Amino acid sequence: MKFSKLGVIAVLAVVATYIRAIFFTPFDSLQGPAQKILYVHAPSAWVGLYLAFGLVFITSILYLWLKDPKLDRVASSAAEVGFVFTTVVLITGPLWAKPVWGAYWTWDARLTLTLFLWFIYAGYLIMRGAIEDFEMRARFSAVIGILGALLVPFIHLSVYFFRTMHPMPVLLKPSAPSMPREMLITLVSSFFALTLLFAWLLRERYLLAFERDAAMEAHS
């Protein structure tokens, strides 16, 4: 497996961050070791929901306007990578909830909406595999991608709008972060490291899409 410079930097950043999280970050006095799940759950949500699906939203709108195949490739790549990050969110969340809440899952607004968003993008990816015509596939994908991404602000605000068991945001909120400094450094590092990982995976996924499209065009 050949690594690009970005891949090497991303992997090193992820390894360094999680060594810090595991060995050099103190346990939370209330939640105990389970609180460390935050360092993988929250940054995965940041990347999956905000960066990846945000990028799907912007590039899909631009695709419908400009009809540039590059924009469809970026949107579909971001959707697939965002789907992977959201899968991690939906697995690590219940692994935190079990020791802290006593149950893996509750049907509260944030959890249910996030699961719904995951199904929308699962449908997006399945639909892309089922349509052969490039223009029709790109147009349908853009519409589903935009509609799916519209859920993200509701998911973010769901903890304010509804009575929910999900904790309030620690970083992504108007006021100052509510966390001791040592934990905050680890959390910010994990956001940075997983953002780099996203950039690398997105680049690799885009290259795959580019090579496929170029070959299809050459054969047609």
Next chain:
Amino acid sequence: MRFPEDAYWYHLAYIVAAVIYGGYAVSLWWRRRRWQKKESSL
């Protein structure tokens, strides 16, 4: 109220995340390699 002291849950969460992210990176490499092989054989 204090929660369980053992690190089982966060170890499990980190392992699951590593497997998913690592598995996805490998799948991208594998799909690209398979595609390139297919193209070169045509």
